[in-house]
Amino acid sequence: MKYAVIDRGDPLSKKLAEQFHTLVSNKGLVQDDQSPEIVVSIGGDGTLLQAFHLYMNRMHDVAFVGVHTGHLGFYADWQAEELEELAELMTKHEPQRVRYPLAQIDLDTAEGVSTYLALNEFALKGVNGTLVAQININDEMFEMFRGDGIVISTPTGSTAYNKSLGGAIIHPSIPSLQIAEIASINNRVYRTLGSSVLLPEHHHCDILSRKEQKLLLTIDHVNIERDDIRAIRCSVSDLRVCFARYRSFPFWTRVREAFLGYDVK
Ligand code: NAP
Numbered sequence: 001m002k003y004a005v006i007d008r009g010d011p012l013s014k015k016l017a018e019q020f021h022t023l024v025s026n027k028g029l030v031q032d033d034q035s036p037e038i039v040v041s042i043g044g045d046g047t048l049l050q051a052f053h054l055y056m057n058r059m060h061d062v063a064f065v066g067v068h069t070g071h072l073g074f075y076a077d078w079q080a081e082e083l084e085e086l087a088e089l090m091t092k093h094e095p096q097r098v099r100y101p102l103a104q105i106d107l108d109t110a111e112g113v114s115t116y117l118a119l120n121e122f123a124l125k126g127v128n129g130t131l132v133a134q135i136n137i138n139d140e141m142f143e144m145f146r147g148d149g150i151v152i153s154t155p156t157g158s159t160a161y162n163k164s165l166g167g168a169i170i171h172p173s174i175p176s177l178q179i180a181e182i183a184s185i186n187n188r189v190y191r192t193l194g195s196s197v198l199l200p201e202h203h204h205c206d207i208l209s210r211k212e213q214k215l216l217l218t219i220d221h222v223n224i225e226r227d228d229i230r231a232i233r234c235s236v237s238d239l240r241v242c243f244a245r246y247r248s249f250p251f252w253t254r255v256r257e258a259f260l261g262y263d264v265k
Contacts, residue, residue, distance in 0.1 A: 002032035003090075006051040008043025012069045016042050016083055023087035035061070038090070038244055041076060042067045045160070048075035049220045052119045052241060059117075063097055063244040065090075072258050074159050075119075077249050089246040099240035101175040101201070103154050105219060106233040109226065117237055118219045120157030123182075124207060124232065125149035127214040127225060130185070136206040137199070143192050147184035150207065152177050152234045156241075157220075159255065167196040171251055175201040175236050201236035 005020055007013040020040060021031065039055055039062055041048040048066045055062050066076030067083060078086050089095075103118040116122075125131055131149050135142045153162040155170040158178055163169060167180040177199045184192040199205060209215060214227040 004036035027091040045073040063242040095244035102237040104237035121153035123218040149182040204235040
């Protein structure tokens with residue numbers, strides 16, 4: 001099996017990456033950074049986001065495994081001390097492959113439509129002040145948003161930025177997108193729903209901003225500034241991200257351990 005390792009770049013993650021190569025060499029795993037079947041991310045959830053964006057054009061062929069060198073992550077669930085066990089399992093066993101929903105973002109600009117995939121979320125903010133944008137759901141006007149921004153997250157991204165905004169945590173088996181507001185302006189003149197909205201996979205939303213507005217678009221950790229956006233369509237992608245599971249670690253156990261700190265293992 002062909003594999004690649006992406007590390008966060010800190011001394012511990014780099015050291016573990018070297019150890020991993022040594023542990024799996026001559027045991028049936030072949031390093032192939034161009035077309036890996038398994039990508040081992042060593043660092044944190046942020047490192048896995050980087051690995052995902054690096055191999056985004058291989059979503060049909062690649063599965064991810066995350067090792068954390070800081071705190072327990074949602075994508076990085078193997079501990080540094082377990083690296084040997086992970087390497088052993090990877091050389092001897094076929095993993096269970098779980099597939100989670102992704103967000104598709106279609107930017108309609110004067111140059112045409114460009115498409116992006118988000119593993120966590122897509123965030124939209126105004127660069128020079130308040131974001132003013134019309135939000136349509138399924139091609140019908142839903143609300144006129146005024147405020148700091150809008151975050152549209154995937155189920156696995158619901159534990160990230162979305163959670164800080166008071167959004168719900170969504171189990172990744174529910175293909176959906178969650179729209180959360182960042183500090184919307186609500187008074188007698190301006191009105192937004194004020195609560196998060198969950199769109200099922202057969203729904204979509206369009207964000208139409210004022211023409212002269214400069215926008216900051218953040219897709220996971222990637223920032224793009226543009227002033228020529230006509231519309232942004234957000235939908236659940238037909239593509240899924242695949243994670244290789246060598247042992248069970250239920251989603252609600254991760255949530256409990258990451259946020260509440262109860263470790264019952
Ligand atoms: P960062 O600002 O260095 O780290 C953001 C934090 O989010 C890190 O602690 C990261 O975990 C954690 N994280 C990433 N994905 C997560 C997930 N699915 N569930 C729970 N926690 C998660 O930026 P970064 O490392 O490049 O990550 C980009 C992400 O930061 C964005 O996708 C967004 O979700 C998040 N973010 C959050 C806020 C907020 O909560 N107010 C604001 C902006 C961005 P690790 O330490 O394990 O890497």
